[in-house]
Amino acid sequence: MPTIGLGNVLVSHVAEQSLPVSLGLLTDDGELLSRRIAQLPDGFLDKESNSFQFSSHTWVVRIDGLTVLVDTCTGNGREGRGPHFDGLDVPFLEQLDQAGVPVDAVDIVFCTHLHHDHCGWNTMQVDGAWVPTFPNATYLFVDEEYRRWDTSGAEVHPNDFNPNTFDECVRPIVEADLAKVVSTPYVISPSLTIEPAPGHTTGHAMIRLESDGVIAYFSGDAFHHPVQLTRPELHLPGCDDLTAAIDTRRCLVRRALDEGAFLFPAHFPAPHYGRLTTDDGEVCFVPGGAPEVDPERVTAGFRNAE
Numbered sequence: 001m002p003t004i005g006l007g008n009v010l011v012s013h014v015a016e017q018s019l020p021v022s023l024g025l026l027t028d029d030g031e032l033l034s035r036r037i038a039q040l041p042d043g044f045l046d047k048e049s050n051s052f053q054f055s056s057h058t059w060v061v062r063i064d065g066l067t068v069l070v071d072t073c074t075g076n077g078r079e080g081r082g083p084h085f086d087g088l089d090v091p092f093l094e095q096l097d098q099a100g101v102p103v104d105a106v107d108i109v110f111c112t113h114l115h116h117d118h119c120g121w122n123t124m125q126v127d128g129a130w131v132p133t134f135p136n137a138t139y140l141f142v143d144e145e146y147r148r149w150d151t152s153g154a155e156v157h158p159n160d161f162n163p164n165t166f167d168e169c170v171r172p173i174v175e176a177d178l179a180k181v182v183s184t185p186y187v188i189s190p191s192l193t194i195e196p197a198p199g200h201t202t203g204h205a206m207i208r209l210e211s212d213g214v215i216a217y218f219s220g221d222a223f224h225h226p227v228q229l230t231r232p233e234l235h236l237p238g239c240d241d242l243t244a245a246i247d248t249r250r251c252l253v254r255r256a257l258d259e260g261a262f263l264f265p266a267h268f269p270a271p272h273y274g275r276l277t278t279d280d281g282e283v284c285f286v287p288g289g290a291p292e293v294d295p296e297r298v299t300a301g302f303r304n305a306e
C-alpha cells in the first residue's frame, strides 16, 4: 500500500505476512456476510473457502515531527509462536526502509498489546541475543498490559498462547533503558493520544489521532474483521475479557461513526483501513478513502514539515 496523507499526517503500511483464517471462527451467518462483506475487496471474504486474509502489518504514522510505529508484528526467527509465525524470514526492515524509515529514524514504538504478533520487531537477534531493533526510539507500554505479561511480576496470567514473548520482545527494551511504561490516557504529542481499549487483552489500548479536522483510531485487535463493526459481539477465540472487548467495540463503532473517523486495525486485509457508515440501520465498513502521497515526496515532505 502506498503512503497516504490525512491532513498533516502521513500513514504508511508495512506488511509482514498474510494468512487465510476461517470466517467460521467469527460467524456462520451467511446472510450477514453476503449483505455486509461480499462487496468488500477480495481479502475480506473468499467465498470458496469461507475465509479472510489475516494481514500482519505495522502502521507508520508521521506527524508532529515524530515517526511512530504502531504494532510490530512477530519478527524473524521466532520459536514457540506456532505454525505460520515461527521461523519467519521476511524483508520487513527493508520494506520499512523503502517507506522512508531506516531503523534509526523511529522515534516512538507503541504496541497496542503484547501478543506476539504485535511486539515482535521490537527486538531482533544479534549474535544470539535479542536487542532493540530501533535504537533511538522510546518504546511505550501501557502499565496494565505490561503487568499482565511481566514474567517477573505478581500478576502474570496463564500464558500458553504467548510463551517467551515478554522476555524476548519487552525485557530487552527495558534493560536497554528504552522503555516507558505509561498509564492511559497518555498524550504522545499534540495529535496523538493513547487511549484504553480493553478486552482483547487486559490492557489493550489504541492510538487516537486528531489533526487538522482528521480523526483516526489505530485500533490494534479491537476488531479483526469488519463483520464485527456490524455485530460487535462476534469474536475470534482468545480474548482476556470478552464482555469488555464487546463494550470496547460498541463504543468505538459509535465514536467512529459520530466523528467520521478512519479506523486503522492491525489485521484487516487490503486496503487495510477505512471508515464506517450505516445502511438500512446496520453499521458497515467503507474501505480506503484517503489520498495517496507521491512516494518521492514522503520523506522530503515530512522533513520540511518538522
Ligand SMILES: [Zn+2]
Binding pocket: 115, 117, 118, 221, 266, 267
Ligand atoms: Zn493480533
